[in-house]
Amino acid sequence: MRALVVFLAPVWLLAQQARDTCVECHTVMEGELQKPALLMKGDVHTASALSCADCHGGDRFSDDPTVAMNKAKGFIGKPKRTEIPQLCAKCHSSPDFMRRYRPQQRVDQFELYKTSVHGKRLATGDETVATCIDCHSVHDIRGVKDNQSPVHPLRLPDTCGRCHADAQKMAKYKIPTNQLAEYKTSVHWSALAKRGDLSAPNCASCHGNHGAKPPEVESVSAVCGSCHVLFAQLYEKSVHQPIFSAASGGGGCIVCHSNHGIHQPSVAMLAGPKAVCSGCHEAGSAGAKTAEQMAQLLDGLDASLTRSENTLTLADKYGMEVSEAQVKLLDGKENLVKARLMMHSFRIEDMSKPVEAGMGVAAETLRAGQAALHDKDVRRMGLAVSVFFIAITVAAIWLLLRRQESDGSGYIEASASQITKE
Secondary structure (H helix, E strand, O other): OHHHHHHHHHHHHHHHHHOOHHHHHHHOOOHHHOHHHHHHHHOHHHHOOOOHHHHHOOOOOOOOHHHHOOHHHOOOOOOOHHHHHHHHHHHHOOHHHHHOOOOOOOOOHHHHHHHOHHHHHHHOOOOOOOOHHHHHOOOOOOOOOOOOOOOOOOOHHHHHHHHHOOHHHHHHHOOOOOHHHHHOOOHHHHHHHHOOOOOOOOHHHHHOOOOOOOOOHHHHHHHHHOOOHHHHHHHHOOOHHHHHOHHHOOOOOHHHHOOOOOOOOOHHHOOOOOOOHHHOOOOOOHHHHHHHHHHHHHHHHHHHHHHHHHHHHHHHHOOOOOHHHHHHHHHHHHHHHHHHHHHHHOOHHHHHHHHHHHHHHHHHHHHHHHHHHHHHHHHHHHHHHHHHHHHHHHHHHHHHHHHHHHHHHHHHHHHHHHHHHO
């Protein structure tokens, strides 16, 4: 009997550890009291065998509610909003604890949160600002890479927008509420949502996540430059940098490109009725003329490359060998990219170099395409002449055969007549 008890003891202990009376009770309840028990089935904490009691305290093994929810057992019930970050940090700021579940996860989120605009306002007692649960959810918290997670790259903008696009919530902070709408017109959102590029910038890429803070003027170019490195390096050496710097009250990159509604750059930003440059440079001024010249250089190279590409495509369609020229054309397109890049130095001489190189490639590949089309015409003419002479030859052979047939039948008739007479 003792041996049986010893044998069954580990099984009994495992069964006890697997029990969670919090879930058992709340599952049979209704409405909001039942909801947490249903949601937590897909929660990352549940997957790691953590229970309600790990956050809310209490005794998960007791069937007696007075024991299970006893404050002496550490039961805190529903935490106050101002206490939530500290509550989450109880585990997420502990390297020893996190190493057991997510050893690669950072443990400084709470410290970063305290430096954020959200954390600072929460510390003053402002309970309307975002806490952990507003971004990560509560009982159905999922991993960042889970496409159902509210902080998944594709969902994060809408998660931030739940507050920042709400005019009523933002009224007391005097913060605009059009950021999400503008962002969804941008090249960044297009890359993220339409092309599926999860590395494309979202809100957290520029503002940070746990240490969220709006980029100030002095850091805007650094924020943009973290992705657009070469552009930032040219801008730092340009005539515009000191003008758009924090010391001058400027706005860095956003002066020309905006912030949330960043659209695909084009020559229309340099010249034309919607030119960005015209906001500072009056028509006819040196700056306006430089912008127009830059636009002409880019348009000229783009048009030349397009003409060459169309010619090569047509030649390829007719079956002509133009693969070498098509590969060479890629060099021209690369020079167009370089020219657009060099535009940020705002020096015509810097921009002219890749434009001239690209124009050379465009001319060379255009000649190759035109030569291929001319060769196609020559071959067609030769084929037509060959077919003509073949047709004449066939006709001559046919006439000769007909004549021989005619001469042969006359000879046979004459011979038959002679035999009859005899």
